[in-house]
Structures are given as structure tokens and as C-alpha cells.
Amino acid sequence: MGKNTYDAGSIMVLEGLEAVRKRPGMYIGSVSTRGLNHLVYEILDNSVDEHLAGFCNEIYVTLEKDGSATVKDNGRGIPIGMHAKGVSAERVVFTTLHAGGKFDSSSYKTSGGLHGVGSSVVNALSRHLTVRVRRDGFIYEDKYERGIPAIELEKGLLPVIGKSKETGTEINFLPDDEIFDKTRFKEDDIKSRLHETVYLNPGLTIYYEDKRGDEPERITFHEEEGIVGYIKDMNKTQEALHDVIYYKGKSENVEVEVALQYVNEFHENVLGFVNNINTLEGGTHITGFKSAFTNIINTYARELGILKEKDPNFNGTEVRSGLTAVISIKHTDPRFEGQTKTKLDNQDAAKAVSKVTGDELELYFDRNLETLKSIIACAEKASNLRKAEEKAKTNMLTKQKYSFDSNGKLSNCESRDAKKCEIFIVEGDSAGGSAKMARNRQYQAILPIRGKILNVEKASIDKVLANAEIKTMINSFNCGFSEGYGNDFDITKLRYDKIIIMADADVDGAHISTLLMTLFFRFMPELIYDGHVYIAMPPLYKVIPQKGEEEYLYDDKALEKYRETHTGSFKLQRYKGLGEMDAEQLWETTMNPATRLMKRVEIDDAKKASEITELLMGLDVPPRRTFIYNNAKEAELDI
Ligand code: 0RA
Numbered sequence: 001m002g003k004n005t006y007d008a009g010s011i012m013v014l015e016g017l018e019a020v021r022k023r024p025g026m027y028i029g030s031v032s033t034r035g036l037n038h039l040v041y042e043i044l045d046n047s048v049d050e051h052l053a054g055f056c057n058e059i060y061v062t063l064e065k066d067g068s069a070t071v072k073d074n075g076r077g078i079p080i081g082m083h084a085k086g087v088s089a090e091r092v093v094f095t096t097l098h099a100g101g102k103f104d105s106s107s108y109k110t111s112g113g114l115h116g117v118g119s120s121v122v123n124a125l126s127r128h129l130t131v132r133v134r135r136d137g138f139i140y141e142d143k144y145e146r147g148i149p150a151i152e153l154e155k156g157l158l159p160v161i162g163k164s165k166e167t168g169t170e171i172n173f174l175p176d177d178e179i180f181d182k183t184r185f186k187e188d189d190i191k192s193r194l195h196e197t198v199y200l201n202p203g204l205t206i207y208y209e210d211k212r213g214d215e216p217e218r219i220t221f222h223e224e225e226g227i228v229g230y231i232k233d234m235n236k237t238q239e240a241l242h243d244v245i246y247y248k249g250k251s252e253n254v255e256v257e258v259a260l261q262y263v264n265e266f267h268e269n270v271l272g273f274v275n276n277i278n279t280l281e282g283g284t285h286i287t288g289f290k291s292a293f294t295n296i297i298n299t300y301a302r303e304l305g306i307l308k309e310k311d312p313n314f315n316g317t318e319v320r321s322g323l324t325a326v327i328s329i330k331h332t333d334p335r336f337e338g339q340t341k342t343k344l345d346n347q348d349a350a351k352a353v354s355k356v357t358g359d360e361l362e363l364y365f366d367r368n369l370e371t372l373k374s375i376i377a378c379a380e381k382a383s384n385l386r387k388a389e390e391k392a393k394t395n396m397l398t399k400q401k402y403s404f405d406s407n408g409k410l411s412n413c414e415s416r417d418a419k420k421c422e423i424f425i426v427e428g429d430s431a432g433g434s435a436k437m438a439r440n441r442q443y444q445a446i447l448p449i450r451g452k453i454l455n456v457e458k459a460s461i462d463k464v465l466a467n468a469e470i471k472t473m474i475n476s477f478n479c480g481f482s483e484g485y486g487n488d489f490d491i492t493k494l495r496y497d498k499i500i501i502m503a504d505a506d507v508d509g510a511h512i513s514t515l516l517m518t519l520f521f522r523f524m525p526e527l528i529y530d531g532h533v534y535i536a537m538p539p540l541y542k543v544i545p546q547k548g549e550e551e552y553l554y555d556d557k558a559l560e561k562y563r564e565t566h567t568g569s570f571k572l573q574r575y576k577g578l579g580e581m582d583a584e585q586l587w588e589t590t591m592n593p594a595t596r597l598m599k600r601v602e603i604d605d606a607k608k609a610s611e612i613t614e615l616l617m618g619l620d621v622p623p624r625r626t627f628i629y630n631n632a633k634e635a636e637l638d639i
Pocket of ligand 1: 073079
């Protein structure tokens with residue numbers, strides 16, 4: 001850009017906007033409900049950055065009746081003065097695509113630069129967006145439509161629309177229905193994001209209000225205890241073995257904060273955050289924590305004589321058996337890698353977390369010997385269990401190798417070219433039968449499963465392994481599994497490129513899908529990280545018009561559309577289950593790669609499935625059914 005004028009700037013602006021509107025997924029992940037909610041998070045993150053910079057302690061998030069969202073903070077207010085580009089700095093923030101593009105929503109701004117990364121992306125994807133800035137005694141306003149400024153500025157400066165003693169930024173925006181499949185924000189996701197945000201920022205209060213229903217819903221999110229409260233909440237239904245351990249420190253210019261607690265369980269739950277971003281794929285901060293932690297526990301176990309000279313060390317999985325932990329770091333220049341760009345890559349983070357953990361835990365354990373002993377006892381228990389299970393596993397898997405082929409459940413495909421092969425996991429024997437007839441036997445394998453598979457979230461590993469269906473799955477996928485025995489999972493051996501869950505579009509079907517996702521998430525997470533798991537989308541209806549072609553419709557919205565766009569009478573056939581379709585229909589609608597619809601399971605889906613499973617375990621049957629049903633209804637087509 002040669003000239004530093006407003007005109008030159010605005011041309012760049014329009015090009016940037018077009019790029020965002022053309023490929024929204026590049027900037028916000030997707031145009032499904034997840035991408036839609038992401039708009040709120042982008043705007044929220046800027047206010048949270050202002051909190052991190054030390055100038056804001058209250059944020060209001062409102063889901064308005066008209067479908068728009070408002071995020072208001074009491075920070076300094078986005079700068080409104082003249083920018084070098086010859087226009088108010090606010091306009092630059094909302095119309096210039098900031099570097100990075102993909103997904104780098106918020107970062108830790110210790111320098112207090114002109115933040116607002118993501119604002120222009122939200123602006124470009126909004127039908128309309130209004131900014132109000134309160135500062136210097138006035139209220140300033142700016143407006144946009146689909147990212148394009150909607151008011152003309154005088155001398156490049158914003159109009160004053162009132163007076164105020166307050167300071168802060170208020171942004172209201174309506175997502176563009178030309179971009180998004182659905183434009184209704186999903187309140188549950190937004191609420192849990194807000195809750196997560198205040199756990200990580202104990203000085204912050206977020207006032208949430210949903211005005212869309214008949215009765216407005218209001219929640220105040222504030223967590224005085226920060227990540228300690230987060231741990232307490234995650235463990236609230238479990239038997240804690242000691243008070244939450246908390247420490248923080250700074251090393252390598254990285255701020256490290258950790259809270260942890262053991263429960264009477266074998267499950268490990270370690271969450272990582274970098275500058276408030278949930279690092280779902282882990283990374284260096286997590287490995288730094290794990291290696292220091294394993295090291296410390298083993299050192300103490302030897303000092304206390306619990307491990308004898310001849311004994312091998314406890315491995316990491318054993319040491320973390322029963323552990324719930326949150327590792328939250330602040331880094332001035334985080335680099336993310338991985339499938340969803342949520343894996344931290346900075347080596348200094350590993351060093352910093354490891355150093356702070358080593359120093360602080362030593363201080364803590366020297367003063368809290370009883371806690372230390374109960375933690376070592378957990379590792380010991382896990383270690384003994386592993387040895388017993390390893391034996392059981394060898395026995396079972398060798399036996400199983402011979403028996404499962406002969407029990408005839410798996411109808412394997414003929415090709416051995418994994419890249420082309422698919423396996424359908426089909427609920428029910430009758431649907432399994434149709435699927436077997438319908439399939440392309442060259443590339444498609446069918447594994448019918450009966451009823452509800454074992455709930456893997458709470459079952460111990462030997463029970464999981466003893467379950468016939470699960471054994472068959474592990475054997476047929478051919479990669480082993482990855483919990484409790486160190487890391488035995490080898491994705492390169494995967495026998496099928498696609499693992500497709502095919503269940504009825506009803507409550508029980510949703511439950512089966514949830515359980516299967518939980519199984520994969522817990523024991524074979526790479527299947528999901530690498531995008532191998534799918535959910536088949538059978539149609540809900542078939543319409544047979546008096547004149548014209550038959551059509552399959554996949555949801556109620558499609559039916560509504562059909563009714564609007566077709567005249568003349570038609571017969572409507574509702575599929576209740578997969579078993580109702582004959583082989584040919586099943587092939588045509590659900591299995592034929594050329595015509596079917598499928599939803600790829602993302603790590604968020606699987607994580608949520610696992611959380612739901614955990615939640616359901618504690619509930620009685622009636623609320624459980626409504627819960628599943630409500631969630632099943634919200635399953636969306638995502639293709
Ligand atoms: C840069 C400088 C200053 C404030 C902000 C950014 C700011 C941005 C956003 C976005 C949402 N809420 C925000 N609050 C503040 C401060 C400039 C100054 O007063 O010196």
C-alpha cells in the first residue's frame with residue numbers, strides 16, 4: 001500500500017472483508033453453530049484482554065431479543081482518536097484484518113498495544129454492528145453493515161451521541177444469515193465459556209443475560225477462588241483425597257498457575273490454558289507439568305521407601321491416576337500447532353512450568369506429608385492394577401483374536417487399502433442386516449452392535465476390555481488402545497480411514513453415539529484428532545409426490561422448505577429407525593459415498609460427549625432421558 005491515506009486504507013479494508021466473507025471457516029472455524037458462538041468469544045476476548053491489561057473488571061454479555069448479541073465492558077474504551085491512517089483508530093480496529101487470520105483470537109497483551117484482533121472478522125460476518133465507546137466524558141458511536149462503515153465521519157472522527165462519566169466499550173452485532181446456517185446463539189455453550197473465563201480470571205465479573213425467551217435468564221459469573229474453584233467444581237461429585245493444592249510462579253518470563261487435587265478414582269483430568277485459551281490438544285506446558293510431576297512423586301516415593309531400590313519408577317499414567325489439574329500459563333508470544341491449533345509449541349513454556357512445579361511442590365509436600373502419602377498411594381494402586389490388567393489383557397486379547405472372527409459379527413470388507421476402507425458401526429441387528437446387504441463389500445465393513453454398549457466413562461479398564469462389542473472394535477480397528485497400559489495406540493495401523501457411527505435418529509441412537517464417542521475420546525483419541533470418526537445422517541422423511549421425483553429429507557427444516565417450494569399433494573413417509581429402510585434405501589440415503597450426509601466428529605463433540613456421559617452417570621433415569629432427548633434434537637447437519 002503506497003499512500004497512507006484513508007482511501008488507500010479503505011481499499012485494503014474491502015479486500016480483507018471479502019476474504020473473510022468468502023472463506024469464513026478460515027477465520028472462525030466453521031459456519032455452523034460453533035462458528036456462530038465463536039463470534040461472541042472473539043468480541044468477549046478483547047474485553048478480557050482489557051481485563052488482563054488491568055483496566056476492566058466487569059463485562060456484560062447479552063443475547064438480545066432480536067437475535068443480536070451485546071458485549072459491554074468497563075475498560076478504557078477502544079481508542080477513538082485519529083490514527084495514522086487518517087481515520088478514527090476504532091475504524092481501523094473494526095475494518096482491518098489483523099495478521100495471522102486463522103483462529104488466533106486472543107493473546108496475552110502485556111505491552112497494551114492496539115488489541116481487537118477478531119473484531120474486524122466479526123464485523124465482516126455481521127448483518128449490522130454498532131460500537132459505542134465511553135471515554136473522556138462522552139459516548140461515541142460507529143456503525144457498520146456487513147463490515148462496511150454505515151455512517152460518514154466528519155474529519156475521520158466519530159460522532160458524539162451523549163455524555164457519560166463511565167468508560168468502556170459496548171459492541172452489538174447481528175450475525176449475517178447469508179453466512180451462517182443458523183443464527184441462534186447456543187446459550188449452553190456460551191454460558192460454559194463465560195464460566196470458564198471467570199475461573200481463569202478471578203478478578204472479573206461477567207453479567208450474562210438471555211432476553212430471547214419469555215422470561216429473561218440472568219446469571220452472574222464470578223469465581224473468587226479462580227482455578228481452585230474450577231477444580232472444586234469438577235470434583236464436586238467425587239470423593240476428594242485432600243484439599244486443593246495451588247501454586248503459582250514466574251520463570252522464563254512465563255507466568256505459571258496450577259491447581260490440582262486427587263479423587264478416589266482412576267480417571268485423569270488435566271486441563272491446560274495459555275492466555276485463557278483452552279489448549280485441547282495439550283502441548284509444552286502440559287508436558288512440562290507432567291514430567292516434573294512424575295519426577296517429584298518418584299523421588300519422594302524412593303525417599304520414603306515406598307519404592308524400593310529394585311522397583312521401577314511409577315510411570316506418568318500411574319502417577320496421574322485420580323488427578324484433576326488445571327495448568328494455566330500466560331505467555332507473551334504463544335505459538336500453536338496441531339489439527340485445531342490448540343497445542344502449545346513454545347519450549348520455554350515446558351521449562352517454566354517444570355521449574356515452577358518442581359520448586360513449589362517441593363515446598364508444599366515438605367509441609368504436607370500426609371497429602372503426599374495419599375497421592376503416592378494412588379500411584380501404587382494404579383501400578384498394581386496395571387500389572388494385573390496387563391496379564392488379563394494378554395489373555396483376553398489372544399483368546400479374542402480367535403473367537404471374534406468366528407462369532408461372525410464383523411462383516412469385514414475385502415480391500416486392505418486402509419485409505420479406501422470404512423467401517424460402519426450399526427445399532428441393532430436388523431439395521432445391521434440391511435447394512436450388510438446394502439454395502440459395497442469391497443470397501444465397507446459392517447459391525448452391528450446390540451443395545452447399549454458399556455458406559456466407558458466409569459467402568460474400570462478390565463470391564464471395558466471384557467465387553468464383547470468393545471473388544472471387537474479394538475480388534476477390528478487394529479491400533480490397540482491408549483489408556484492404562486502406557487501408550488499402546490498406533491494410528492498408523494488403522495484398518496479403516498472412516499469409522500462411521502450409524503444409529504437411529506432418536507433418543508437411544510443419540511445415547512449410543514454419545515457412548516461411542518466417549519469410548520473413542522477416552523481410549524483412542526487420535527481417531528478423533530485425526531478426523532477418522534463420523535456420524536452417519538439417515539434421513540427423517542421420504543416424500544412421494546403425485547407428480548415428480550421422490551426425495552429424502554434429512555431434517556424438519558428441509559421438510560418445511562419442501563412444503564414451501566412444492567405445490568400439489570405428496571405422501572410423507574417418516575422413518576422411525578434405520579431398521580425401517582430396506583437395503584436399497586439404506587444404501588441410497590445413508591451409505592453411498594456419492595449421496596450420503598455425514599457429520600465428522602470434532603474433538604469438541606467428543607469432549608462434550610464424554611462430559612455428558614459423566615454427568616448422566618449421576619442422574620436418575622427420567623431426567624436423563626429428557627436430557628438426552630433435548631441434546632439429541634440439537635444435533636445438527638454439518639456438511
Ligand atoms: C488499545 C488501547 C486501549 C484500549 C483498548 C485497546 C481496548 C480495546 C477493546 C476492545 C474491547 N474492549 C476494549 N477495551 C479497550 C487504551 C488506550 C488508552 O486509553 O490509552
